[in-house]
Amino acid sequence: MAKFLVENKGPLRGEVTISGAKNAVLPIMAATILASEECVIQDVPDLRDVDVMCQILESLGVKVNADFSNNRLSLNAAEILYNETPHELAKRMRASILTMGPLLARTGSAVVALPGGCAIGARPIDLHLKGFEALGAEIIFSDNQVEARADRLKGGRIYLDYPSVGATENIITAAVLAEGTTIIENVAEEPEIVDLANYLNKMGAKIKGAGTDTIKIEGVERLHGTTHTVIPDRIETGTFMVAAAITRGDVLIKNVVPDHVRPVIAKLKECGCTVEDTIDGLRVKADTGRLTATDIKTLPYPGFPTDMQSQFMALLTTVEGKSTVIETVFENRYMHITELNRMGADIVTDGRSAVVHGGAPLHGASVMSTDLRAGAALVLAGLAASGVTEISEIYHIERGYTEFVEKLRGIGADIRRED
Numbered sequence: 516m517a518k519f520l521v522e523n524k525g526p527l528r529g530e531v532t533i534s535g536a537k538n539a540v541l542p543i544m545a546a547t548i549l550a551s552e553e554c555v556i557q558d559v560p561d562l563r564d565v566d567v568m569c570q571i572l573e574s575l576g577v578k579v580n581a582d583f584s585n586n587r588l589s590l591n592a593a594e595i596l597y598n599e600t601p602h603e604l605a606k607r608m609r610a611s612i613l614t615m616g617p618l619l620a621r622t623g624s625a626v627v628a629l630p631g632g633c634a635i636g637a638r639p640i641d642l643h644l645k646g647f648e649a650l651g652a653e654i655i656f657s658d659n660q661v662e663a664r665a666d667r668l669k670g671g672r673i674y675l676d677y678p679s680v681g682a683t684e685n686i687i688t689a690a691v692l693a694e695g696t697t698i699i700e701n702v703a704e705e706p707e708i709v710d711l712a713n714y715l716n717k718m719g720a721k722i723k724g725a726g727t728d729t730i731k732i733e734g735v736e737r738l739h740g741t742t743h744t745v746i747p748d749r750i751e752t753g754t755f756m757v758a759a760a761i762t763r764g765d766v767l768i769k770n771v772v773p774d775h776v777r778p779v780i781a782k783l784k785e786c787g788c789t790v791e792d793t794i795d796g797l798r799v800k801a802d803t804g805r806l807t808a809t810d811i812k813t814l815p816y817p818g819f820p821t822d823m824q825s826q827f828m829a830l831l832t833t834v835e836g837k838s839t840v841i842e843t844v845f846e847n848r849y850m851h852i853t854e855l856n857r858m859g860a861d862i863v864t865d866g867r868s869a870v871v872h873g874g875a876p877l878h879g880a881s882v883m884s885t886d887l888r889a890g891a892a893l894v895l896a897g898l899a900a901s902g903v904t905e906i907s908e909i910y911h912i913e914r915g916y917t918e919f920v921e922k923l924r925g926i927g928a929d930i931r932r933e934d
């Protein structure tokens with residue numbers, strides 16, 4: 516099994532360029548099912564999850580032409596031959612559920628295996644299904660799979676009990692071809708939702724309000740092909756910001772949208788880092804003084820992202836004093852804590868809260884990546900620990916970070932991948 520070996524070689528310095536966003540490209544790829552003409556997607560990150568989505572789309576009949584040397588995908592859904600996402604692929608990636616809205620809208624039926632992905636909680640799909648039902652679909656459960664069926668979806672009014680990112684995306688992609696107007700309230704406001712809406716509007720959809728808590732969609736008869744460039748990955752951005760901070764380094768992070776990482780900027784500044792918004796990107800400096808403890812609470816956007824919780828916690832273990840972390844988005848997202856404690860950290864959990872008594876020196880250990888962001892947190896901790904940190908189960912990390920080793924080495928990190 517492949518693993519990462521990480522050593523502390525002091526402060527990271529230099530420049531790193533962020534790739535296109537995993538969580539933006541996956542729903543955009545799925546939405547391509549809606550059009551019968553070619554769509555070209557640019558700045559596509561070369562990731563395992565993207566590869567799985569390519570395989571899912573191919574299995575449905577979409578012609579996929581991937582050119583990862585230019586980060587470009589061309590997808591042609593002229594013919595959709597199947598309405599069922601293969602179980603084996605669906606189990607590998609939770610985002611497989613995002614094919615459901617587009618398949619339902621395009622073919623009148625969508626069958627999806629109950630999804631897999633990171634083991635970070637129950638992650639139900641009730642809100643997705645509630646949305647499809649409000650658009651007139653019938654929902655049928657059988658043997659670990661679910662089908663949504665409707666001859667022609669009809670616009671409806673939907674209130675989401677929680678601003679779920681995936682449910683918002685699935686309901687938007689179902690509603691764009693529905694007859695009449697759909698209004699979705701209490702939706703997710705994440706930048707990835709805005710990117711999806713921009714993409715669909717370029718294809719001829721009529722979506723208003725993406726980025727606010729209410730989205731209004733006028734259904735159209737059909738969508739056409741388009742070309743779209745994916746937004747930069749705000750979680751990769753945040754991870755490199757923390758990499759600069761945890762090593763007390765000075766790193767310029769290029770290809771970023773600073774507005775998308777406002778909570779991370781705010782919290783790094785609270786800790787005493789300098790974050791400069793320059794013409795070339797975000798420059799994070801943590802080499803000018805002692806950092807101080809701070810508290811974080813994860814929330815839907817524009818709150819502090821749950822996908823940055825574990826990496827920021829790794830940073831807090833290196834800062835003297837008591838920091839409190841509260842995870843409100845997922846109920847089981849503290850699996851990195853056992854591993855960080857094995858490296859010498861002092862973190863105590865109590866339900867959704869974790870108290871970090873920072874400042875104890877971290878030391879290398881054999882640790883396991885339990886999910887994508889937890890794995891990234893362990894790499895960051897390894898960059899600040901004495902000795903060698905050996906991280907196993909790194910396929911989780913490779914699901915979501917493009918050229919992680921190369922990018923970290925480019926700013927001076929000592930990290931290598933061993934098979």
Ligand code: UD1
Nearest residue numbers: 538610638639640641642643677679680681682822844845
């Ligand atoms: C997306 C992101 C993931 C991120 C998460 C929250 C992608 C591919 N993944 O995941 O990286 O961590 O947003 O920012 O974009 N929920 C329900 N019922 C539902 C759907 C969700 O109760 O039908 C709950 C979940 O269990 C969870 C919360 O809502 O507690 C947030 O989940 P959601 O926003 O749906 O996350 P994902 O779309 O799965």
